[in-house]
Amino acid sequence: MEKVKCECGHLNPYGTYLCESCGKPLKEEKGKVANMRYEGVARRSQTYKKSPVDLVWNFFSSVKVGIWIIVLLLVTSSLGTLFPQEMYIPPGENATIYYEQEYGLLGKLYYQLGFHNLYSSWWYMLLIASLGISLVIASLDRFVPLYRALKTQRVSRHEGFLKRQRLFGESNKIDNIDEEIQKAEKLLKEKRYNIRRENGNLLAEKGRFARWGPYVNHVGLIIFLIGGMLRFFPEMYLDEHMWVREGEHEVVSGTNGEYFLRNNDFLIELYDEEDEKYQDALSRADGPVVKTYQTSATLLKRTSDGTVGSETELEEIKDYDIRVNDPLTFEGFSLYQVDFKLNELSEFTFTLESETVDADFSDIEFTVNLNDPQKTFEFDNGYRVEIMEYFPNFIIDDNREPTTINRIPDNPRIIFEVFPPGANEDEGEISLIGIQVNEALNGENDHTIRMTGAEMVDVTGLTIRKDRTLPIISLGGIIFMIGFIQGSYWHHRRIWIQNREGTLLLAGHANKNWQALKNDFQLVSDNTHIPLPLDQTDKDNKGVSQDDDRTK
Amino acid sequence: MKQRRLFIRSVILIVMITAVGYTFYNHFADERGLVDQGDKAPNFVLEDLDGNRFELQELSGEGVYVNFWATYCTYCRDKMQYLQNFYEEYEDKGVRIVSVNVNETTLQVERHKQRQGLDYPLFIDRNMLVSNAYGVRSLPATFLIDENGIVTERQIGAKTEEQVLDSLSELIPSS
Numbered sequence: 001m002e003k004v005k006c007e008c009g010h011l012n013p014y015g016t017y018l019c020e021s022c023g024k025p026l027k028e029e030k031g032k033v034a035n036m037r038y039e040g041v042a043r044r045s046q047t048y049k050k051s052p053v054d055l056v057w058n059f060f061s062s063v064k065v066g067i068w069i070i071v072l073l074l075v076t077s078s079l080g081t082l083f084p085q086e087m088y089i090p091p092g093e094n095a096t097i098y099y100e101q102e103y104g105l106l107g108k109l110y111y112q113l114g115f116h117n118l119y120s121s122w123w124y125m126l127l128i129a130s131l132g133i134s135l136v137i138a139s140l141d142r143f144v145p146l147y148r149a150l151k152t153q154r155v156s157r158h159e160g161f162l163k164r165q166r167l168f169g170e171s172n173k174i175d176n177i178d179e180e181i182q183k184a185e186k187l188l189k190e191k192r193y194n195i196r197r198e199n200g201n202l203l204a205e206k207g208r209f210a211r212w213g214p215y216v217n218h219v220g221l222i223i224f225l226i227g228g229m230l231r232f233f234p235e236m237y238l239d240e241h242m243w244v245r246e247g248e249h250e251v252v253s254g255t256n257g258e259y260f261l262r263n264n265d266f267l268i269e270l271y272d273e274e275d276e277k278y279q280d281a282l283s284r285a286d287g288p289v290v291k292t293y294q295t296s297a298t299l300l301k302r303t304s305d306g307t308v309g310s311e312t313e314l315e316e317i318k319d320y321d322i323r324v325n326d327p328l329t330f331e332g333f334s335l336y337q338v339d340f341k342l343n344e345l346s347e348f349t350f351t352l353e354s355e356t357v358d359a360d361f362s363d364i365e366f367t368v369n370l371n372d373p374q375k376t377f378e379f380d381n382g383y384r385v386e387i388m389e390y391f392p393n394f395i396i397d398d399n400r401e402p403t404t405i406n407r408i409p410d411n412p413r414i415i416f417e418v419f420p421p422g423a424n425e426d427e428g429e430i431s432l433i434g435i436q437v438n439e440a441l442n443g444e445n446d447h448t449i450r451m452t453g454a455e456m457v458d459v460t461g462l463t464i465r466k467d468r469t470l471p472i473i474s475l476g477g478i479i480f481m482i483g484f485i486q487g488s489y490w491h492h493r494r495i496w497i498q499n500r501e502g503t504l505l506l507a508g509h510a511n512k513n514w515q516a517l518k519n520d521f522q523l524v525s526d527n528t529h530i531p532l533p534l535d536q537t538d539k540d541n542k543g544v545s546q547d548d549d550r551t552k
Numbered sequence: 553m554k555q556r557r558l559f560i561r562s563v564i565l566i567v568m569i570t571a572v573g574y575t576f577y578n579h580f581a582d583e584r585g586l587v588d589q590g591d592k593a594p595n596f597v598l599e600d601l602d603g604n605r606f607e608l609q610e611l612s613g614e615g616v617y618v619n620f621w622a623t624y625c626t627y628c629r630d631k632m633q634y635l636q637n638f639y640e641e642y643e644d645k646g647v648r649i650v651s652v653n654v655n656e657t658t659l660q661v662e663r664h665k666q667r668q669g670l671d672y673p674l675f676i677d678r679n680m681l682v683s684n685a686y687g688v689r690s691l692p693a694t695f696l697i698d699e700n701g702i703v704t705e706r707q708i709g710a711k712t713e714e715q716v717l718d719s720l721s722e723l724i725p726s727s
Contacts, residue, residue, distance in 0.1 A: 229575050
């Protein structure tokens with residue numbers, strides 16, 4: 001591709017509309033007013049179509065493509081909110097049937113199309129990645145030539161350039177043009193324009209840095225996206241969940257088994273309904289209103305001595321009361337209070353009784369720890385109770401066998417075998433006992449095990465969070481806003497005043513807020529003999545003003 | 553000039569594609585376990601149901617089949633039955649089976665042992681310390697450890713009897 005030489009001597013890249021230096025139109029354009037977008041420079045993307053690299057580059061450089069990517073992202077993102085994402089369906093529900101069950105055919109389709117995990121699907125991530133690439137390439141392709149054009153612009157512009165500006169005026173009835181330009185210069189300087197002079201011509205410019213606003217804004221966006229991308233890198237981001245029973249400790253996942261958390265006490269504090277301060281508000285609520293959720297926790301760390309396993313030794317690091325929005329923080333990890341489970345069963349107490357056997361059962365009372373049950377209970381009067389089977393979370397499985405779903409005592413069932421004094425090993429009475437369940441399993445039993453009490457503990461639910469990307473994302477957001485302000489609250493304006501052999505040429509260009517530019521012209525025109533330029537886009541204007549009465 | 557432009561464009565594209573590619577790889581590739589093929593197997597100490605101390609390190613020189621399981625995991629049950637059938641045969645060949653329960657109650661594990669008729673020792677991983685050190689997230693999870701203490705394979709999920717046998721055979725020390 002050849003360079004285009006302008007009559008002013010400047011070499012312009014192929015595809016340039018207006019000479020970068022003097023502004024002379026290099027291509028015929030329709031209309032009275034020149035297209036000043038990107039200063040009429042050649043957007044590099046549109047000039048080369050050679051290698052595959054250029055093809056890819058040109059594709060992403062297109063603003064049209066960029067806008068389509070944004071539209072697609074908006075549409076698909078909103079589709080993802082139609083039904084809950086998989087991580088938000090009720091715990092324990094099976095996604096394969098849940099969506100159809102709950103939302104019918106549409107839900108089934110939703111699941112089959114993979115919309116239940118939309119935001120981490122490959123095509124959604126690819127769209128986001130394309131947006132990032134498009135941002136980088138499109139910005140580069142526009143920023144570099146625009147920067148160069150504004151940097152190399154000459155004061156003395158070509159007449160064709162000036163005539164094709166939206167604001168243009170000329171006059172040959174001014175006696176001392178140079179003096180008038182001098183006056184204008186002083187006025188514009190007071191208006192804090194940057195003034196450049198060349199051969200008696202004048203360029204007044206103001207707020208050029210606002211032109212970089214969009215690019216600063218894009219840089220912020222790109223940093224923001226990089227921050228989001230880093231979440232997928234190891235060690236950068238963690239979002240896990242843990243449950244800890246009161247009095248127990250659990251490992252904090254993500255710490256390689258290094259840190260543990262003990263739940264000393266979990267409490268829920270309610271607002272006092274007697275308190276006058278809150279009475280009105282509380283009377284409007286349906287039930288009691290929670291004031292605080294709190295886990296009094298102790299952070300433990302594995303000591304370096306002792307092998308992993310039953311010889312692991314833990315040392316206490318610190319005590320902390322974890323409350324909502326007041327996490328326990330250590331080494332980049334934060335433990336947040338997010339959930340709780342009140343009254344998880346922990347102990348059952350039983351007695352033995354009989355209607356047929358005459359014996360003293362008053363001493364027989366035994367407690368089964370549901371998190372570590374004892375195998376046999378022996379009593380002074382010769383009775384023995386054995387636990388044959390224990391199911392913390394009872395269920396009959398597909399093979400019609402009793403089993404447990406997991407190790408959490410949500411629905412505990414115990415099979416007891418009662419041996420009266422002197423009974424043989426195979427003579428025990430077997431019964432299945434659980435909450436509101438008491439069945440004899442081998443015929444009529446003479447003895448009945450009666451549940452007399454249950455102990456419960458509270459369980460706290462914590463979220464383990466580590467996010468090293470947050471500073472990057474915030475930085476991106478801040479830069480985004482700076483660029484946004486830079487491009488919105490300032491605007492670039494330029495005024496050209498030239499003396500062409502006794503004729504005064506006057507033109508102005510602004511990127512937006514033309515009214516402000518017109519006001520500046522008004523000021524110049526009020527205080528000098530320089531005429532007011534006309535807006536060539538006004539329909540009422542027949543043409544360019546030749547003379548202005550005020551100059552006379 | 554044109555060469556330079558092509559070069560700059562290529563570099564920018566390559567950098568971006570690499571970053572996106574790495575992100576996708578991290579997100580979609582089969583997650584590598586905390587402990588996986590080629591890693592040195594972390595040492596651990598556990599006690600069996602009779603309170604006998606066991607340390608992994610003591611088995612150096614032998615192939616070790618470490619299996620994490622729970623009573624409520626059906627596939628674990630099948631797998632442990634296969635192991636029951638072959639453990640004696642392979643113990644003679646220098647392969648040991650270490651069966652680690654993930655923090656269930658002693659009573660359950662004992663009853664499970666009786667009901668299933670398992671003769672090899674069962675260990676209970678109190679507080680999931682070992683499971684965490686090995687990055688066990690779903691059951692059954694098996695780690696094959698060679699005579700030098702190096703993990704040769706990490707297996708997740710159900711396995712057929714043949715597959716279990718193959719794994720055991722692989723573990724026979726070469727010397």
